[in-house]
Amino acid sequence: MDNLKAVIEALIFVSDTPVTVAVIEGILEDVTKKELSSTVDDLIREYKERGGGIFLKEIAGGYQFRTGETLTPWVRKLKGQKPMDLSPAAMETLAVIAYRQPVMKSEIEKVRGVDVSGLLRGLLEKNLVRIMGRKNVPGRPIIYGTTRKFLETFGLKALSDLPTLREFKELEG
Amino acid sequence: MTDKAYEIKLDIFEGPLDLLLYLIRKNEVDIYDIPIALITKQYMEYINVMRSLNLDLAGEYLLLAATLTHIKSRMLLPTSEEEEEEDEDPREELVRQLLEYKTFKEAALGLDRMSILGRDVFSRDQAFDEIEGDDQLFREIGIFELVEAFRRVSVGTGRHDIMEIDVEKISLSDRINDIVDELEKRGELTFTDLLRETDSRRRLIYTFLAILELMKLRIINAYQAVPYGAIRIRLAGGTDG
Numbered sequence: 001m002d003n004l005k006a007v008i009e010a011l012i013f014v015s016d017t018p019v020t021v022a023v024i025e026g027i028l029e030d031v032t033k034k035e036l037s038s039t040v041d042d043l044i045r046e047y048k049e050r051g052g053g054i055f056l057k058e059i060a061g062g063y064q065f066r067t068g069e070t071l072t073p074w075v076r077k078l079k080g081q082k083p084m085d086l087s088p089a090a091m092e093t094l095a096v097i098a099y100r101q102p103v104m105k106s107e108i109e110k111v112r113g114v115d116v117s118g119l120l121r122g123l124l125e126k127n128l129v130r131i132m133g134r135k136n137v138p139g140r141p142i143i144y145g146t147t148r149k150f151l152e153t154f155g156l157k158a159l160s161d162l163p164t165l166r167e168f169k170e171l172e173g
Numbered sequence: 174m175t176d177k178a179y180e181i182k183l184d185i186f187e188g189p190l191d192l193l194l195y196l197i198r199k200n201e202v203d204i205y206d207i208p209i210a211l212i213t214k215q216y217m218e219y220i221n222v223m224r225s226l227n228l229d230l231a232g233e234y235l236l237l238a239a240t241l242t243h244i245k246s247r248m249l250l251p252t253s254e255e256e257e258e259e260d261e262d263p264r265e266e267l268v269r270q271l272l273e274y275k276t277f278k279e280a281a282l283g284l285d286r287m288s289i290l291g292r293d294v295f296s297r298d299q300a301f302d303e304i305e306g307d308d309q310l311f312r313e314i315g316i317f318e319l320v321e322a323f324r325r326v327s328v329g330t331g332r333h334d335i336m337e338i339d340v341e342k343i344s345l346s347d348r349i350n351d352i353v354d355e356l357e358k359r360g361e362l363t364f365t366d367l368l369r370e371t372d373s374r375r376r377l378i379y380t381f382l383a384i385l386e387l388m389k390l391r392i393i394n395a396y397q398a399v400p401y402g403a404i405r406i407r408l409a410g411g412t413d414g
Contacts, residue, residue, distance in 0.1 A: 016297050067295045069288050075295050083292035089187045091281040109178060111273055114188035114233045153290045163283045167276050 001149060012043075018062030018152065060151035061158060082127070084153070093119045094128060094150075099165050101145035107157045108144075119146050120144070128153060189237035192219060197271075198292040204271060207264055211247055213241040240267065314397045314404065316385065319364075322404050323381045326368045343376055348383035356393065356408050364395075364404035 001007070012019045021036055028036075039061055040056075047056045052066045062147060066074050076083065086094065093116050098109045101124065108116050123129040128150045134140040146159070186192045196215050197204055222237055223230050247263040288294045304348075356362055367380055384406070387393040396405045 034214070036314065044200070049344075064296050066270070067290075068296055071295050079295065084289070085292070086285075088285075091285055092187060092277055095277050095280040095284055096286070099342075111277055112188055113237065113274065114231060115188040152286050154284060155290060155294065163280075163287075165276060165280055171254075 002030065004028070004031060004035070006170050009043055010080060011055065012063050012065060015064070018059040018064040020062040025064070039091045039157055042074075044133060056106055058157045059155055066155070089114075090119050091123060093148075094123055097123070097133070097144050098146050098150065098159070100158075102143040103145070104134075104135060104143055106141065138145060176391070187278075189234045190271060191278070192216065192234070193237065194271060194275060194278070204275075205268060207268070209241065209245045209264060213238075213245050216241055249363075255305065312397060314395050316388070318397060319388070319395060319404070320386065322364050323368065323377075326365065326376060327374070343379045345379055345382055345386065346378045349386060351388060352380070352383055352406075353392065353408070356406065362406050364406065367406070 004069050008019055013023055021033060021040070024025060024036055025031070025033065029048050040052060044056045044058070044063075047054065053068055053071060055068060057064055057066050059066075066134065070164075089112075095107060097103055098106065100111075105120060108120070120129065123132070126149075127147055128149045129144055132143045132145040150156075151158065151161075186195065193212070193216065196212050196219075197207060200208075200211065200215070202208055217238060220234055221236070222229070244263045246266060250296055261367070290296060352362075352367065355367075364384075367384065372380070384393070384395075388395060391409050393406050394409045396407070397403070
C-alpha cells in the first residue's frame with residue numbers, strides 16, 4: 001500500500017478516541033502489524049519534527065492527535081469551559097488506586113488516614129476509577145482500579161507508563 | 174468573614190497525616206526521629222483551633238491525637254527489660270504510616286504535573302459526535318407505536334370497570350401547554366413520565382390526545398430505541414440544539 005501513511009493519518013484524525021493498531025488492522029486487512037507500527041512511528045516523528053500545533057501521541061494502547069503542551073491558554077480560551085479539576089484529596093486517592101490496584105477502600109483509607117467514600121464516589125462518577133470486582137476474603141470487599149479514561153486523561157500509554165513511585169523507605173537500624 | 178478565612182486555611186490539610194507531615198516540615202525535624210512531645214503539643218494546638226472554630230472535625234484527627242498521646246506516654250515510661258529486648262521504638266508504626274502517606278502525596282503531585290486532557294492538552298471534541306450517535310440510536314416513531322404504548326399503559330391501570338367521578342377539570346389545551354412547559358424544562362420526557370398509571374382514566378386520555386395533537390402539529394417528536402422500548406418525547410427542532 002503506497003498511501004498507507006495517509007490512510008492511517010486520516011483514520012486517527014477522524015476518531016475521537018485513541019485508535020488502536022487492532023482497529024487499523026481491521027480496516028486495512030492486508031497490512032502486517034509490523035508495517036503498521038513502523039508507519040505510525042514515522043507519523044509520530046513527523047509531527048514531532050514539524051513542531052506545530054498538534055502532535056500524534058500514543059495513548060491508552062492507541063494513537064490520538066493532541067494539542068501541543070505550550071498552547072494551553074489559547075485552546076482553553078476557545079473551549080471556554082472549566083477544565084476537569086481534581087482536588088488534592090481526590091488526586092491523592094486516585095494516586096493510591098493507580099499505583100496499588102487492585103485495591104480495597106480500606107487500604108486506601110489506611111494510606112490516607114481519612115475516610116474516602118465521597119472521593120471514591122466522585123472518581124467513579126468521573127469514570128476515572130472502576131469497580132474491578134470483589135476480593136475473595138470474608139466480607140467480599142469491593143476492589144477498585146483505574147479505567148481507560150484514566151489513561152486517556154493523563155496521557156499514558158499504559159499503566160506501566162506511570163511515573164515511578166518514589167518510595168520513602170524506613171531507614172534500617 | 175474571618176471564620177471563613179480560617180476555614181480555608183485549615184482546609185489545606187488533607188487529613189491528620191498531612192497535618193503531621195506539615196508540622197514535621199515546619200519544625201525542620203527528622204521524620205525518622207520525631208520529637209514526639211513537641212509535635213504532639215503543636216498537633217493538639219491545631220486541633221483546638223479547629224474545635225474553637227466549630228469546624229466539623231473528622232474523627233480521624235482525634236484518633237491520631239490519641240495515638241500521639243499514647244506514643245508520648247510510652248516514650249516517657251522507663252523501658253522495662255522485656256521491652257528493651259524487643260528493641261521497638263513506639264514511633265515505628267507511625268513513621269511507617271507517614272512515609273507511606275508521603276509517598277502517595279508526592280505521587281499525586283506527580284500526576285497533577287502531567288499533561289491532563291481537557292486541562293493542559295486537548296483532543297478532538299467528543300460532544301458533537303455523541304449527540305449525533307444518540308439520535309441515530311433512537312428512531313422516530315409514529316402514531317401506531319404510540320397507540321400501542323397507550324394501550325399498554327391503560328391496561329396496566331386495570332381500571333376499566335371502575336366508575337370514575339369526574340372531579341378533576343381537564344382541558345386538552347391545558348394538557349398541551351403542560352407538556353410543552355415540562356419539555357422546555359427537562360428537554361426530554363418518556364411516555365411513562367407523562368402517562369402515569371395512577372392518573373385517572375380521563376386524565377390519561379386527555380394526556381394521550383395532547384401528545385397526538387402535538388405530534389400532528391410537529392411540535393414534538395417521539396423516539397424509541399427498540400420496538401416496545403421506552404418512548405422518549407422531545408421538542409421538534411430542539412431549541413437547545
